[in-house]
Amino acid sequence: MSDAVRPMLDLPLATAEFVAVDTETNGLSGDKCELTEIGAVLVGGGELHEEWDSLVGVAQPLGRYIQRFTGISQSMVDDAPAPEDVLPRLANMLRGRVLVAHNSRFDVRVLRQAFARAALEWPDPPVICTVQMARRFAPLQRRRGLATLAGALGIDVEEVHRALPDARTCARVFCALFGRLCANAPTIGDAITILGAKKVRKRPASVPNRPRGERPHLAALPHEPGVYIFRDADGQPLYVGKSVDLRVRARSHFTSGASWTQHAEHVDHTVTESELGALLLEDRLIKALKPPGNVKGKSDPDGYVYIRCRLDIPFPILEVALEPAVGHAVCVGPVRGRAAAAELVEQLNSLFGLRHCGRSMPRRAHPSAYGQMGRCLSPCLNDLDPNVYRERLDEALRLFVGKSGAAALLARVDDQIREASAAQRYERAAWLQRRRERLESLLARLGGVLRAIHTGARLVLAPHPSAAGRFDPIWVAGGRVVDWGAAESSLVDRSMRALKAAPPAGRLGGWLSADAVAEARLVGAWIALNKPPTLELGPRVGEAQHERFLSRHGFVLHRGEGERGLASVAG
Incomplete structure (x- = not known):
């Protein structure tokens, strides 16, 4: 970087101007590589402004493959202006601004070579690469091609492999990640330093040295919700955590005596707007990075359970479990309280005649006690049509496909009470009334959402x-x-x-x-x-x-x- 450009490094990043650049070439390598098209988009304040593009004449004929790949034909470059007529416009656009490119090493090399051939001085601007930004601020996105990354960030991509559309997409990716970059780098120089190092082998100059045994420098962590990653001297993740107050929580680790804290040298963080956002990001980062300091927590941290029914087994049952079922299933909840959920399952089984015997269905010569009382269809006798059982099961499960399973369940019992009364089956009506009262009490205790999680x-x-x-x-x-x-x-x-x-x-x-x-x-x-x-x-x-x-x-x-x-x- 030239001495004339070096003062730019101390300028605030948030107020700087940027030029997103993309180049198309003849597809050859080394000295045979020639520029065929340039696209540039001016970016400032997180918004796109002026745009410019131009085809560039070449000395050697274009190959058929590259013409098909980019859509730039031989006749187009034959009529295009020479590099010495195009590149001065780009040089003027880059002066006093930061060059942004996707995989910037390639574009900068192509442009340097083109400027040298045209006997023009390369303006040597500061360079920021959006691939490096994605690697740092979107670590879960493993595929970082321009169109793929843009799609992951919610950016529509209309055209690819042409200079101006790709420069426009690059600019939008840059704007999407710009806020996170500003939160970690106050100046242009800080941004280049953060994005440039592949491994952090020594502490940045802005962070004071500390004696061995003291915690990493945590003053940069805000009092905001988010996720933090402790790393060792080589930049390898040691521990991923979340908190509604990043600084307070990160400091607390160094009073816990955890073994990984002895190797912690650096800490990265990402701010979220909520505790749930921090929980989500923490869970995904732990799965992606697999840091050694993170161990599996207790099996039931929140007291919530699911009522679930696996539909891929014969004569499915309702059961209570800590997690939703994998595969094809109906999972209702989460609801608070395993005992109350288990009692609700028992009530549903009796109301709809479903199995009470668990996953392993014993073969019986005579009905069980529930079957004798008319509260089970007794598939264990091995003479029940599976479709009859499935119709009864579907009737029970449909109560939880709507928006209010609790109200639908009570309404179902009310209908049964009216039917029993109309048929003068007063003992059954009284039994159903007692069951309704018990169900109402259970539903109040469960305190969750009686709704299948896959719905809506x-x-x-x-x-x-x-x-x-x-x-x-x-x-x-x-x-x-x-x-x-x-x-x-x-x-x-x-x-x-x-x-x-x-x-x-x-x-x-x-x-x-x-x-x-x-x-x-x-x-x-x-x-x-x-x-x-x-x-x-x-x-x-x-x-x-x-x-x-x-x-x-x-x-x-x-x-x-x-x-x-x-x-x-x-x-």
């Missing part, structure tokens, strides 16, 4: 633990988190994508993969415990409904904008 799609606003009007938007569909956090696209567009990910209305059973179970339980338990603002999504839930929902909870949605367009009206 919803937008959940997870609030900031202390700041009014700040939320993490989280979309849940099919029992899984399908989208969350800030992005460039609008809330309404993301809600419609979440709705498409949900199973059709009224379907019995949903599918959860093994790696999605822990996250589904984590999110479900947090929502059941905290009862955050929730918007049920549907084909008719459009922008007006989103605006009313957000306004009711302290936000307004500006048209056509994403989370950047959410403005607090809480004061």
Whole structure:
């Protein structure tokens, strides 16, 4: 970097101007590589401004493959201006600004070589690479091609392998990650330092040295919710944690005596808007990084359980478990209290004549006690049509496919009471009335949501633990988190994508993969415990409904904008 450009490194990153650049070439390597097209987009204040592009003439004919790949034909470059006529415009655009490129090493090498051939001075601007930004600030996104990364960040990609569209996409990716970069790097020089080092082998000059045995420098951690990663001297992750107060929680580890703290040299962090956002990010980072300091926690940390029914076995049963079932199943909850959930299962089995005998169904010569009382269809006698049992089971499970399983269950018992009274079966009506009273008491104790988790799609606003009007938007569909956090696209567009990910209305059973179970339980338990603002999504839930929902909870949605367009009206 030249001495003329070096003072730029001390300028504030937040107020700097950037030029996102993309180049197309003839596809050859080394000295044979020639520039065929340049695209540049001016970026400032997190927004895209001036755009410019130009084809560039070449000395050697283009190969057929590269013409098909880029769409730049031989006739196009034959009519294009020479490099010495194009490159001065780019040099003027780069002066006093930071060059941004996706895989910047390639683009900078191509441009340096083109400037040298044209006998022009390379402006040598500071360079930021969006691949390095993604590696640092979107670590769960393993595939970092430009179009793939943009899609993961919610950015629409209309055209690829042409200079200006790719430069525009690069600029939007940069804007999506720019806030996280500014939070970690106050100046341009700090940003280049943070993104440039592959391994952190020594502490940055801005962090004072500390004697061995003292904790890492934690003053940069904010008093905000989020996730932190402790690393050793080589940058390898040691421990991933989350907290509603990053600085306080990170400091507490060095009074715990954990063995990994002896090797902790650095700490990275990501701020979220809510505790749920921190829980999600922590869970995903632990799965991705597998740090040695993280061990499996206790088996039932929150007291919530699921009532579930696996539909891929003959004569399915209702059971109580800590987690949703993997594969094809109906999972209801989470609800608080294993004993109350088990009693509710027993009540349902008796009401609908379902099996009481657990997964292993013994073969009997005579009905069980439940069968003799008319409370079980007795498939254990080996003479029951599985379709008859399945119809009764589906009748029970459909109570939980709607929005209010508790009310539907009580209404079902009320109907049975009326039927028994009309048939003058007064003993059964009295028994059902006692059962209804017991069910009502059970449902009040369970304190959860009696609804199959795979049904519908919803937008959940997870609030900031202390700041009014700040939320993490989280979309849940099919029992899984399908989208969350800030992005460039609008809330309404993301809600419609979440709705498409949900199973059709009224379907019995949903599918959860093994790696999605822990996250589904984590999110479900947090929502059941905290009862955050929730918007049920549907084909008719459009922008007006989103605006009313957000306004009711302290936000307004500006048209056509994403989370950047959410403005607090809480004061």
